Amino acid sequence: MPIQTTDDLAITYADTGPRDGQPVLLIHGWPDDASTWDDVVPALNAAGLRTIVPTLRGFGETRFVRDAPRTGNSAILAMDMIALMDGLGIERFMIAGHDWGSNTAEALAVGWPDRVERMAMLATPPRLGGMPTPPFEQAQRQWYHWFMATERGAKAVRDDHKGFAHIHWVNWSPPGWFDEATFARVARSFENQDWADVTLHSYRARWNEAEPDPRSQWLEDKVKATKTLSLPTMYFQGAVDGVNPPSASTSVPAKFTGPFAFVTLNGVGHFIQREAPDAVARHLIQLFTGNPADLSDTTDRSLIMSKTKPFLAGAAAIAVVAAAIGVASAQTASQTSGRPLTQVAQFDHQATGVAVTADGRRFVNFPRWTDDAPISVAEVMKDGSLKAYPDAKWNSWRNAKSAEMPVGDYFVCVQSIVPDGHGNLWVLDPGAPGNEKILEGAPKLVKVDLATNRVTKVIKVPLNVALQGTYLNDIRFSPDGKTGYITDSGTRGAIIVIDLETGKGFRALDGHGSTQIDKTVKVMTDGKPLVRPDGRQPAFAADGIAISNDGKTLYYQALTGKTLYAIDTALLRDGVSEATRAAGVKTVAQTHVADGLWMSKAGTLYLTSPVTNGITRLVGDHVEPVLTDARLRWPDTFSEGPDGRIYVTASHIQDTNWFKPGAPASLKTELFSFAPAK
Template sequence: MTLSTTTRAALAALLLSGTIATGAAAAEAQPGPAAGTLTKVASFEHQVTGVTVSKDGRVFVNFPRWTEDSAVSVAEVKDGRITPFPDAEWNAWRNARKDDVSAGDHWICVQSVVASPDGNLWVLDPAAPGMAAVVKNGPKLVEIDLKTNRPARTIAFDEAVAPQGSYLNDVRFSPDGKTAYITDSGASGALVVVDLASGKARRLLDGDPTTQPDKTVTVTYEGRPLRRPDGRGVEFAADGIALSPDGDTLYWQAIKGRTLYSLPTSSLTGWMTSSLVPEALSDRSLSGKVETVGDNGPADGLIISRKDGRMYVTSPQDDSIKVRDLSAKGSALTTLIQDKRLRWPDTFAEGPDGTLYVTTSRIQDSAFYKPDAPAALPTDLWSIKPPASDATGSTTIPSAR
């Protein structure tokens, strides 16, 4: 079949805009990718951060309002198209309309979307456009019933949980569906623990060294410190978060940091079954229970695979994704894939078949660090088939590209 020049141009435009499925969607009729192969799933016209895949394979992404007033905050990627989710009205808040659109039932600056073990979608909205002032009544965690595609409940966070200067970043859910764990990567890093039944939340390890940027670390790219025009570097506090498959251990780290930390979740949830706040939940007591797991270097996204129990780590400084064997204490990271197309690998999701998905948010290319960069920064969603492990748990890692 011969295509006209006009038709070829139209198809090219659709591919660039993400209207036509690329990568995983287009590959359905093709042989599956080899382990460790990077496959493009979709391209976006805006800066993406979060991605998640539901139990039935639905893919959702989000676009925070960092350097632009994005028209869509949460979207479903379906049939190659990006559709505002759950509807256009929830996506109707704009910077210019902030006085006439309520913050409690609209997306303000969504940072994370995560499918919970029961199959629903949760949306974490720190409500701090530009990572600046928190919009009043805006911080929230919203559950969307994926059977009806309608919000089922909203857990609003007051200033005790999301004070000015906070930026709620990412969230994980306990296997029993009772608890959510959130990192705060803002001016004063912290962990937030949410009792999902009551909607009550507690801010813990606020200002603790384990949740703060590491002053001895400078985030670099291509061998140079990554700095804003005013000289500020990357200062993100507690960011990446992961939960062991049994729900017993929580892991986190700062982007401006190198150390992966962990705590038994039982140390974080005692207040949920007591009317009194036990001394064991004081920041001083909790800090003494934190364990150092290992050195990840500056990292953003973390996930522990349900399929193999390994931790996958995004490494923005060298365009790579790395792997940590949590079953071997003190084990070093190995590189799963290194590819220049992974420009600031950001957030992970795991599909029902074990395929990993990762967004590339291109933070180093954004107007935060490059004043001449476009406000609307094109970004991508990728998939990776993890390598298999042998009977001993060892992993065969493909050579980095």
């Protein structure tokens, strides 16, 4: 195997394929070695690509050539790779990196954007913007990080390299994925005298338990300062990855503003290119040789061949630690992760909104989208039964009798129900059955006194505010209960501001980019684009909405979008110019497709994530996963109980006959709850 000498290293590498082919740098991860790409390289070479596959510092036959620090942070690994490519005379290249290699690839793209043309990241999310402390569930999966930060843990790693590596091969991918002969061959790479030092430094440095190699500090700082990348990128996610499950990668798409594809591989764990080499090669060829504009998210259901089931071996100390902290199995992680989700109720029709009052009463609403639901707003009684609210008369609208019934006196198509904190439940009725044409005079806000269970006010939203094509989606209230802010998720997004005392209203940020759909976003569910039979995907403008507890900041996001915005509510007063409002719009975070938003009493902003059947929360300038659960099909709308417990509906939008021809008009849906994130 050839060797390229740099200032620090004698790097062993393989260089195969046509010499005039586009160069692709393939970087292995930990605990693995360069042979991880052996079953991928032939297909890439056959596609006309030249592949360079190095062995990282501290692994295999790569050796230090001088008394340099035995460091392993991602930035110094990236500098090693640049030195290798410089030595080979390769100026521009593409990259695929797995695990450590994923973050090394990311650092290369940040540090040398003029040289890195396209990038694939496998199994390990980017660290752009810095690494926040992970949620407890993810920290549990990463127990080995914290173990290596202790002196006793470090000694155990030094004493039994192979045992330490072996337990991760067992835990991170499905049972039977590898045979012991393969592991034994790879484990010879861990006999490198510097493997333990490089390994320990890599994990300690990422959590500031060790300083990065000082020569690479500039690049570490640049990765932390960089929020997004725009080069064509493909991210590979194993659906049953036991260390970085799907819940750990929900924020990945928002970090890439250029052509991007999120590839989910069913039945595959962490060692993606070893477990599914044919699928990986096929997708890499698409990335490296195809048109970047054609990149799209996908779920690969290729069959995976299982090898002989491995036996659990290795250092007893490591095994005991792993068992003690309960390393989650990959199979479990694929179905549910994060905080436990409790089913509160199930319904025979599609529910969207939920409201929980200060005294614990629970309400839900049923829009008339795909069926003529027999009830629009209901109180969920303690025994789980439903009671029409505030009475049967308000709930007696039927589409078949629309010509006979005055639209202002009935709930026509209720989308949202929200308590105002002043003893009232407000019912938001967009007046557009089937989410289609508005019935003239039907859009309205109905105020119900929770003490008397009587309607005390009806505010009709006029046609110059609720335009034809408007869909009144959700509402939040100022702390004094005098102003309502409504998202219009229809054909021209806006924030509708209603004076709840006079009933007058106006459109703000009408047509502004922050309230419109993002045409670059593809809504994905079950690993594939969500489209109607005619090819249309969901196109919902300003949808989710939340207000800070002091009432000074309004948050909102288009459902067909990936950006969370905010504006000072002072700018939403009548008389403020649209130009002034537009100048005051702030980008809060790059997020994901989100339907509902909720600001908890504790000040945490939650977002629903229909793509992952999950919930996320805003932390600083990014979102983190709170939970994922296969039962949570299209998490829709939030509310909060008096004990701080968060309620969320699962509206099953992807299961409607809009997207599944032949599906029944009426769908079973659910109401869930979970304890707030800490």
